[in-house]
Amino acid sequence: MLDCIIVGGGPAGLNAALVLGRARRKILLFDDNRPRNAVTQESHGFITRDGATPAEFRQLAHQDIQKYSSVEFRTERIATAAKHADFLEITTSSGAVYHTKKLLLATGLKEVLPGIPGIEEYYGRSIFSCPYCDGWELRDQPLAIISEDEDHALHLTRVLWNWSRQLLVCTNGKAALSPEFKHVLRSRNIAYSEHPITHLIGRSGRLERIRFSNQEEASLTGGFIKPDWFQSSELGRSLGCAMNPSGGLLTDEFGRTSVAGVYAAGDTSVISPSQVIIAAGEGSRAAIGINTDLAHEEF
Incomplete structure (x- = not known):
């Protein structure tokens, strides 16, 4: 026993x-x-x-x-x-x-990662889930916040703001941001996109750009997601x-x-x-x- x-x-x-x-x-x-x-x-x-x-x-x-x-x-x-x-x-x-x-x-x-083509290649290398684990390494870099939930997106934006002021909030076409949240983002010059993400572009797991369904692209070196x-x-x-x-x-x-x-x-x-x-x-x-x-x- x-x-x-x-x-x-x-x-x-x-x-x-x-x-x-x-x-x-x-x-x-x-x-x-x-x-x-x-x-x-x-x-x-x-x-x-x-x-x-x-x-x-x-x-x-x-x-x-x-x-x-x-x-x-x-x-x-x-x-x-x-x-x-x-x-x-x-x-x-x-x-x-x-x-x-x-x-x-x-x-x-x-x-389970968000349904974005190829995200597995970048997860753990330049896209992460925990700012306290990886925020320091991505400090002062252009970063994506990929969240299909507005409350989580707002929380993550507030937390990451101390690591980087170059943020892009992405809902991957799954949620429409409220006018109040958009106002908060604009007041701090934080960009956002409500379009679906169609491509993650980079090399060897290092993110370089995100392409959206409207064919717009954003240059980024990393990001955080909500699995x-x-x-x-x-x-x-x-x-x-x-x-x-x-x-x-x-x-x-x-x-x-x-x-x-x-x-x-x-x-x-x-x-x-x-x-x-x-x-x-x-x-x-x-x-x-x-x-x-x-x-x-x-x-």
Whole structure:
């Protein structure tokens, strides 16, 4: 019987494994090695690791955790999870079955990019979703704000204004901007287009121009978008975990879900803001909750 199985080897799962390993808990961490941030060139905003690549971050994390022999890794996907009275039963895609006292879901999110031809080539290189992760690198450059939602477009415009005054708001033909929003943009000399985007033009993932359906073009070197996010795993729902309004698993301050013995951390529970340092902190907090609950039950 394991103390805890962790599903997901991103920052949340890895930091939870570190804390639980140091607490002398017997842990199995499952990871299928398909991280959402694989397209990211560098990670930012994590003190002592600013600018590290996701691969470097994972390598260093594994080195830290390997000092604790009670933690083991498996490169395999979890197929099902079932709740029993005193334990959880986990079945892998290969049919292996494990029993554990606690289960931590740190499976993260998947994202759907706006329906713009070729956007995948630029995402993670010159088009991003988080200004706090990549705004500094694009400071003072001509940038597109691509959002099909006016409220988000206004929020992103306000935030990016401190990084660059050369902004172009694009709704990709999906929304008509209100007269009030247009007035705000004009008062700050911010351009906008409500036409669909037909082409992204550039080289090696570096944006140079955007072409619209009316054949107009804008010269830009980068931009920010609003992807749609959804849970990358259905394990939480299959176990009956309640969801929060943003689409993550509902948890308390120590990662406990509505199902006893099941915990969640990182983007699985806190969808926004999505940052490495926040996910790692959530993993640490959930690990403390898991160890505390185990200690109370054993004492």
